[in-house]
Amino acid sequence: MPDMSASVSLAMTHLVPLAKEVDENKVTPGVLGFIVFAVMALAVWALMKSMNKHMGKVDFQEAPDGEETSSSSPASGRTGKASPAKG
Numbered sequence: 001m002p003d004m005s006a007s008v009s010l011a012m013t014h015l016v017p018l019a020k021e022v023d024e025n026k027v028t029p030g031v032l033g034f035i036v037f038a039v040m041a042l043a044v045w046a047l048m049k050s051m052n053k054h055m056g057k058v059d060f061q062e063a064p065d066g067e068e069t070s071s072s073s074p075a076s077g078r079t080g081k082a083s084p085a086k087g
Contacts, residue, residue, distance in 0.1 A: 029037075
């Protein structure tokens, strides 16, 4: 894998002059600010998509209270200590 710092510094040398073309009397984020914002927006979108995929795999259905006590008998090999937390 190539050295990432070299590619980052090369990108910065090309992007910083674009940001300098803006009038010095105005305070604006410029092209560099837009690129940073766009990259952050894409990262958040990718994280949300991944989170939705993982949350879709989760089963939130809980057992009724009556079944929980009857299925935790010693004969079945389960004890009541491993019951899921309620909240």
